[in-house]
Amino acid sequence: MELNDTITHDETAPAEAATASSKKVFMKTYGCQMNVYDSQRMSDALAVEGYQPTETIDEADLVLINTCHIREKAAEKVYSQLGRLQKMKKERAALGRDMMVGVAGCVAQAEGDEIIRRAPVVDLVIGPQTYHRLPDVVRKARAGEKVVETEYAVEDKFEHLPTAPRKVVRSRGVTAFLTVQEGCDKFCTFCVVPYTRGSEVSRPVAQIVAEARQLAEAGVREVTLLGQNVNAWHGEGPAGAEWGLGQLLFELAKIPGIARLRYTTSHPRDIDDALIEAHRDLDILMPYLHLPVQSGSDRILKAMNRKHTAADYLRLIERIRAVRPDIAMSGDFIVGFPGETDEDFDATMQLVREVDYAQAFSFKYSPRPGTPGADLGSHVVESVKDERLQLLQALLFKQQRDFAASLVGRELDVLVEKPGREPGQRVGRSPWLQPVIVDENAGEIGDIVTVRITKAGSNSLFSEPV
Ligand code: SAH
Ligand code: SF4
Ligand code: F3S
Secondary structure (H helix, E strand, O other): OOOOOOOOOOOOOOOOOOOHHHEEEEEEEOOOHHHHHHHHHHHHHHHHOOEEEOOOHHHOOEEEEEEOOOOHHHHHHHHHHHHHHHHHHHHHHHOOOOOEEEEEEHHHHHHOOHHHHHOOOOOEEEOHHHHHHHHHHHHHHHOOOOEEEOOOOHHHOOOOOOOOOHHHHHHHOOEEEEEOEEOOOOOOOOOOHHHHOOOOEEOOHHHHHHHHHHHHHOOOOEEEEEOOOHHHOEEEOHHHOEEEHHHHHHHHOOOOOOOEEEEEOOOHHHOOHHHHHHHHHOOOEOOEEEOOOEOOOHHHHHHOOOOOOHHHHHHHHHHHHHHOOOOEEEEEEEEOOOOOOHHHHHHHHHHHHHHOOOEEEEEEOOOOOOOHHHHOOOOOOHHHHHHHHHHHHHHHHHHHHHHHHHOOOOEEEEEEEEEOOOOOEEEEEOOOOOEEEEEHHHOOOOOEEEEEEEEEOOOOEEEEEO
């Protein structure tokens, strides 16, 4: 999932020089939820250094791009962005004002100083394993040094960034991400994440609980636990007990104020009995599971190094549905992996029909430098990838629409999140992450209200009070 946007240029912004106490940072985030979370923490760390966040790039003293390397398109976008910044920096210099440019995230980790070679506008490059050194890196860059900070120090990763003050969290709303695990040891042959995010590390229980409490005290009602392989999380419970994500969810469910829990993204191989029990016993664990499978063909799953079969995946879903019948499934798919035949693709379509997804993401295979998949022969031609993606997306889209339509007439609990676009409306979320338009009299932001679904639109559900 990429957040696609371009930097806009506001010609009317004031051109005064920044003083030490009024520095501003403009952040642009691409990629997954982990990047969104990291951007917030970087912003908190920079606030301590005197950088206030701004939404207006023209008043920024520091522009920081948090990047994604997952597919070629995502990575290339960074360079077109940097091209625009180069031009902007020149215009600024003509007015006697300076602007620093930083690149963070997975492209930073993958490409390091190559970024500065290709885009000399860049002053600093910082990888996800070293965000705790960000204040230092910014200070050095301000003194005129070009800084590239990508050396691993994985164990430190969660330690040194300040947590956000309560006021800041409150202004971010009633839902929040909380990283509990980072990195990946799975090495799927198509994927850059094990290289950009390093090996699997779990955050200690006490740190996670403290951050969740802090969020709850600031008014957050729904917490989504994040990890590249979130269900690979493990830690130590009381009296040295071995905990997995299931036990952690039971612990977090005790925190007053938190009304909804979610987690993403999980790997089929790391779902254990305790996690299934959490789905059975915890009402506040939302009945929605993002469980990527990538392909329905065992031959392709093997070539992808997924280490499970299509049948393993289906059996797992059956077990979860047995204890939580209202669970809605979401997934990720790749079409056109090297060697994928029509038959393999049919197996994917068949699996999709069997699972019946409420939501899913699908992509054309993009060869990534340094991954084993890129060196495989028999690449699928682009037009065939296009055709398969179209067929798959049509099926997934139909399932998504049918699922939404099946909710019409039903009463649902909705967490009210923000004001709506039209007067008199608010927007909330269903248990299955769909936006729901509710009447403003239904409840305040942060309330969980019961409404009746009256209509399923293309992106949102509409409702009436009950
Ligand atoms: N950690 C998660 C997701 C990782 S990236 C997991 O293990 O499932 C998110 C999705 O991007 C993947 O699930 C996959 O569907 C897709 N993806 C990853 N690498 C890709 C590539 N090289 N080409 C196309 N899609 C890719
Ligand atoms: Fe990538 Fe596979 Fe790890 Fe997911 S499990 S992050 S797809 S290597
Ligand atoms: Fe992209 Fe890195 Fe996330 S490659 S998907 S930003 S882990």
